[in-house]
Amino acid sequence: MAKYPLILMTLLGINSSIRAQEDKFQWLEEVDGKRALEFVNAQNKATFEKLSKLKDYQSIYDKTLEISNSSDRIAYPSIYGKYVYNFWKDQRHERGIWRRCTLIDYNNGKMNWETLLDIDALSQKDSVKWVYKGANGLYPSYNRFLIELSNGGGDAVYIKEFDVNTKQFVEGGFQIDEAKGEAGYIDENTLIVSTDFGKGSMTTSGYPNQVKIWKRGTSLKEAQLIYEGKKTDVGSWGGILRTDGKSYVFISRAPSMFTAQKLLWIDNKIVTLDIPDDCSVKGILKGQLIIQLKSDWVVNGQTYANGALLSINFDKLSKGLKEVQLIVQPDEFSSISDVSTTKNQLLVNMLTNVTSKLFIYSFIEGKWADRQVKAPDFGTISLISAHEFSDQYFFQYENFITPSTLYAADAGANTFTAIKSLPSYFDASKYEVKQFKARSKDGTMIPYFIVAAKNMKNDGLNPTLIVAYGGFEVSYQPFYASKYGNTWLDKGGVFVLANIRGGGEFGPKWHQDGIKEKRQNVFDDLFAVSEDLITKKITSPKHLGIMGGSNGGLLVGVAFTQRPDLYNAVVCQVPLLDMQRYNKLLAGASWMGEYGNPDIPEEWAYIQKYSPYQNLKAGMKYPEVFFTTSTRDDRVHPGHARKMVAKMNDMGYKTYYYENTEGGHAGSSTNEQSAKSTALMISYLLMKLK
Structure with a gap:
């Protein structure tokens, strides 16, 4: 209050009586x-x-509870290599099991699940109410994963390295203490990590402010700092972009919820990508970085309108040049709800008057060509998982009174087959x-x-x-x-x-x-x-x-x-x-x-x-x-x-x-x-x- 005198607040139209009210219930903010x-x-x-x-x-x-525990539910797939992974809860597995079966068996309806990690058993063993929050795999073998576990279901997670062949956490493997952070494999012995590294490493929003590269066999304290944002940012995170057999260390520094600088770590130095801070990166395919605009962008004398989906030659962009192509521009009644990539194709899920239409875009001779997937109309289509080593993907269709149906699809042939539907x-x-x-x-x-x-x-x-x-x-x-x-x-x-x-x-x-x-x-x-x-x-x-x-x-x-x-x-x-x-x-x-x-x-x-x-x-x-x-x-x-x-x-x-x-x-x-x-x-x- 001392910073803003009463007369200034009055001039600004501030109701000083509301701001000056004592909050006699603030003690209820003490969580425990x-x-x-x-x-x-x-x-x-x-x-x-x-x-x-x-x-x-x-x-x-x-x-x-009967519906939630029903064995008739759809076991949603996440494709990693030759396997489909799934997390499943039911009456016998209250906190859930993480499991897998081969992609071939899944496509054929022979879901011979192999349990990898039992969260109920782990919770009992550790005397902790663990909640599974996800897994990040080691490309391209996917024989190891970084498992995220939350104590009680919050956003802060512990990260532990897990071997899917031995079905055990890796003894002496990568492990990160509880934080609102994340980590991913650069290679078998190297992680890119954004987490709480200690004093000064988190933003005022409670998210990581530093991105480091961590080598196996060293302590987390020894990890190499490659980027640090500002303490007042929302946060900074690192990840990997892959295209045509190449991998790039990608960093996103978010000054606010809706803006983020996009950076690369190349040859031990930071390269800033000259694209709008408020655009969202949707992936990379055939050497083309896919972005969606949130505001108009003028490039080489041409204006691309907000909402547009664009592609940019990634190699040239990393060198400061911009070669841009328009993929699709939604009209006033449409928006892009989801974008995904298979090995060769770009999947674009469009909303028109709040119902879905799915399109496949192919990059042929330097140009984008589209085909519509003849999925059911007047409902919601959701992209579930796409295969990075083939053109297979899964999508789901549903509406308020039509049970959800999961489809296995081929983006190259533009075909799809129903795999599983919920009962009515x-x-x-x-x-x-x-x-x-x-x-x-x-x-x-x-x-x-x-x-x-x-x-x-x-x-x-x-x-x-x-x-x-x-x-x-x-x-x-x-x-x-x-x-x-x-x-x-x-x-x-x-x-x-x-x-x-x-x-x-x-x-x-x-x-x-x-x-x-x-x-x-x-x-x-x-x-x-x-x-x-x-x-x-x-x-x-x-x-x-x-x-x-x-x-x-x-x-x-x-x-x-x-x-x-x-x-x-x-x-x-x-x-x-x-x-x-x-x-x-x-x-x-x-x-x-x-x-x-x-x-x-x-x-x-x-x-x-x-x-x-x-x-x-x-x-x-x-x-x-x-x-x-x-x-x-x-x-x-x-x-x-x-x-x-x-x-x-x-x-x-x-x-x-x-x-x-x-x-x-x-x-x-x-x-x-x-x-x-x-x-x-x-x-x-x-x-x-x-």
């Missing part, structure tokens, strides 16, 4: 503090005792999907999907749930509603997915129109969809609920504080809520490119207008909100949800609260924990909205 955990336990007990006794709770829990977990013949658009406050048309019974009456009485996110250029697309089908649709509910601004459904501008000082657009979009549902008499405020997690938790937190008249139920999951202190908690500083910096008066001026924690008022008719979080969430601090509940309760408002002791930002570590959370939330929604 005795008093804080006593508060959590008391809230958990009261919520569970109430909601678990509702008539639908047990059936929802049982059905959700609910009777989809009773339901239909429609897409509408609502007019937001500034006139922008906001699309949304409705899944409802074919015989639904437009009488304003239908219990309706809106799910939305609206941030970080994340697109919310149709998905097979296996759990919602049984627990919500079959109980008379209507499900709505809103494609509000802040996401990436219509390219970079759709996102940029919802950040920082434009954030209110995101909230107005949600209100527009809500009001459109009410106008159409699909529902009414008494029967309308909203659900969102993380940034979506902020969204619904703002929604019920700004427009409590619209909603009778709110599920606020792992949320940001205290936007005055968010940048001081865990990874919060990394999101200032999205929200702004509350320590700068000009930026706090717009943040304070919507920050839910600061905008709570006494005497309002707020809905009885259900907040959820995880003690081990090391991305979005559990203090956000804890403090909001404490403040609301102190004002006399009734709330529901459940904090899982593990699970990280995902909220749950096991299928049982996930089923419990789902049963609590859906039971709450049915209680409030039916």
Whole structure:
């Protein structure tokens, strides 16, 4: 406060009374503090005792757990060499097993799985609640992997070298202590590492600030420093780019969430690639670096528009020259949702009006030519895994009422075959999907999907749930509603997915129109969809609920504080809520490119207008909100949800609260924990909205 005198804050339009408020619940930010955990336990007990006794709770829990543990689920493939790897949880493997089978057997449906690592057994042996977070293999043999394990499900991981032939961690092998870092093989005896190397090696966001090369047989302290960013950056990371048998050490230094310098380590020196800091690198193929633009770029007198997918001759770029080609330019109703490469082909997954179309691009005689994959229409296509030694890849198709199907495909021949489909977990013949658009406050048309019974009456009485996110250029697309089908649709509910601004459904501008000082657009979009549902008499405020997690938790937190008249139920999951202190908690500083910096008066001026924690008022008719979080969430601090509940309760408002002791930002570590959370939330929604 001393930095900005009261008169200056007044001139800037800052509400000094909000900023000056004492936060008497800040003690709840002590994650494992005795008093804080006593508060959590008391809230958990009261919520569970109430909601678990509702008539639908047990059936929802049982059905959700049955689906989660079902042997009919798709075993999603990750291709490494001649094997397919898969991580699997079920009733017998609560924390999961990491396993593999040959690619040939997988393609033929003969999935003779070989268990490599049993996380339940490892947890029991180490007396640690391990959560598997991924594996990074040694190219090209893939006989060794760097396994990432989290204690309780947080983002911080331990990294240990594992031999898949002996099925053992390598004695005396590479091992890195817990940190929000990563590592990859340069060769069998060399890693590129970004982690916590000690004092000064992490940013204010809690991510690595240094990139080092580590040789086998030496200590991590002896690793060679090849790059160091700034402490105020989001972070710096290293990796490997491979093309035509060549490998390049690649470094990404991110000053903010949406910008990153792209660098190479060549001949023991750093080479900066002259490409936009806000573009994203999608891969490298046939000597062409593939990038996607987030803003217009003028090269050699030609302007390439934001959203475009480009290729650049990589060898020339590394020497400071730019030879650029346009691969595809999405129109105003389209965006690129995913890009992947096989040995010879480029796969581009496009969104048009929030449904997918898949294309194959071939680089022939220095030019790009495209072919469309004749996959099913009017749903979501997801690229699952691609083979770097052939043109085989896997993709999935699904929509709200069509079970997910996994396809094995050949990008060279442009053919595909169904490998596995989910069973129908609910009777989809009773339901239909429609897409509408609502007019937001500034006139922008906001699309949304409705899944409802074919015989639904437009009488304003239908219990309706809106799910939305609206941030970080994340697109919310149709998905097979296996759990919602049984627990919500079959109980008379209507499900709505809103494609509000802040996401990436219509390219970079759709996102940029919802950040920082434009954030209110995101909230107005949600209100527009809500009001459109009410106008159409699909529902009414008494029967309308909203659900969102993380940034979506902020969204619904703002929604019920700004427009409590619209909603009778709110599920606020792992949320940001205290936007005055968010940048001081865990990874919060990394999101200032999205929200702004509350320590700068000009930026706090717009943040304070919507920050839910600061905008709570006494005497309002707020809905009885259900907040959820995880003690081990090391991305979005559990203090956000804890403090909001404490403040609301102190004002006399009734709330529901459940904090899982593990699970990280995902909220749950096991299928049982996930089923419990789902049963609590859906039971709450049915209680409030039916």
